[in-house]
Amino acid sequence: EIVLTQSPGTLSLSPGERATLSCRASQSVSSSYLAWFQQKPGQTPRLLIYGTSSRATGIPDRFSGSGSGTDFTLTISRLEPEDFAVYYCQQYVGSSWTFGQGTKVEIK
Amino acid sequence: EVQLVQSGAEVKKPGESLKISCKGSGYSFTSFWIGWVRQMPGRGLEWMGIIYPGDSNVIYSPSFQGQVTISADKSISTAYLQWSSLKASDTAMYYCAKRTGVYGMDVWGQGTTVTVSS
Numbered sequence: 001e002i003v004l005t006q007s008p009g010t011l012s013l014s015p016g017e018r019a020t021l022s023c024r025a026s027q028s029v030s031s032s033y034l035a036w037f038q039q040k041p042g043q044t045p046r047l048l049i050y051g052t053s054s055r056a057t058g059i060p061d062r063f064s065g066s067g068s069g070t071d072f073t074l075t076i077s078r079l080e081p082e083d084f085a086v087y088y089c090q091q092y093v094g095s096s097w098t099f100g101q102g103t104k105v106e107i108k
Numbered sequence: 109e110v111q112l113v114q115s116g117a118e119v120k121k122p123g124e125s126l127k128i129s130c131k132g133s134g135y136s137f138t139s140f141w142i143g144w145v146r147q148m149p150g151r152g153l154e155w156m157g158i159i160y161p162g163d164s165n166v167i168y169s170p171s172f173q174g175q176v177t178i179s180a181d182k183s184i185s186t187a188y189l190q191w192s193s194l195k196a197s198d199t200a201m202y203y204c205a206k207r208t209g210v211y212g213m214d215v216w217g218q219g220t221t222v223t224v225s226s
Contacts, residue, residue, distance in 0.1 A: 001170060035212040037153070043155060044203065044219055045145075050212045088153050090211050095167040097143060098152040 006100035023089035130204030
């Protein structure tokens, strides 16, 4: 089973700053099957990015994804107040899907 | 509109059985994988397993193999997650989600809270 490790665990930033979240896989992941989700307290996870770098419907362009192999990154170019949340990466290759443990982006 | 609607919150005692549901609408239910995800209180997302309703092919996460049963009734466009003997550690929010090919888990149910307490 592929293990995804996210870092940092918590990111303390101010609105307007840039956020860079990392997701490292224990073995190579096809870039076609790496996604990022946002989850706010009491809400269902929301798909942000699929296929490493494609934004899901309705996702603002301040969210971008990149990476390949075992290293993937979610970047939020300028944090808006509504972006403070927990972010999860996920790989969905074939019949085994796993999530990272999450990165909390909090207001500094 | 593509939707997954899950059954309501449950409160159970240890040792009891439970089956929760996830009903799909607005798309061809038999053509897309449905996954189940656990979120324990204050914790992250854990993939439990997936089912292809077209042929009821099920794949479990190794962590949940033998602990739960995933099934589907394509005649009513509904997937299920069930336990034969609940434990307090099964207390969590459970989500179903639809996988749309390379788009991944693009539609989620609203979640079902399961509380197991004596």
